[in-house]
Amino acid sequence: MTAPLTPPPPPHHQPSQDRTGQAHAGSGAGSAGHEQDGPGLRTEIRDAVLIALGLTVCGVLLGLLWWWLAPHVPLVGDVTEGSWVVYLKDSEGEQAVGVDGTFTLLALAFGAVTAAAVFLLRRRGGVPLVVALTVGGLLASVVAWRLGVWLGPTSDVVAHAKDVGKNVTFSAPLKLGAKGALLAWPIAALVVHLGLTALFGPRDPEPFHPDEPLTLPTTE
Secondary structure, eight states: OOOOOOOOOOOTTHHHHHHHHHHHHHHHHHHHHHHHHOOOHHHHHHHHHHHHHHHHHHHHHHHHHHHHHSOOOEEEEEEETTEEEEEESOTTOOHHHHHHHHHHHHHHHHHHHHHHHHHHHOTTOOHHHHHHHHHHHHHHHHHHHHHHHHHSSOSOHHHHHHHHOTTOEEEOOOOOSOGGGGGHHHHHHHHHHHHHHHHHSOOOOOOOOTTSOOOOOOOO
């Protein structure tokens, strides 16, 4: 007589292999999902640097517009006791305030426009992007300020008065009296970008908790 053939028992390590395979598959799916969720930190930092540099270059345009649109402050030179004296032609004029106001309004407009453009390019936002808007806007304001001063009349008003002659009106150097105007661009950029992100930015999906009981509609 022959003994009945019985199948060999399954190996004990097979379930662990299955679980290991499932774990590898799950980790692969998780990494793929992470790549689909958005760019990595290195990509965000690279984009932030490019945005900051682009905003700094835009400061050249702001400086040109400020130099062109800012009102001129009239000065007059005179000789008193053998020395030249320069004073305002219109002591009650508001041209100096208009110079600061022109820069502030232009900077606010540039900040709003650049923030909207950045939002259209990168809707996901992120901390590096916000930092780029702040730093880039501030650098652009400084570039515009220094460029406008350089393009404007000379800062040596006494020599300028001697060149044009006694009691001849000439323009004062272009200067920014209120240095707080340099913050107009970054503040406007932050406000506009945060507002657009809150209104039209992508929404994160609500988390699903598997432990919560699932309620089904009951039928009578």
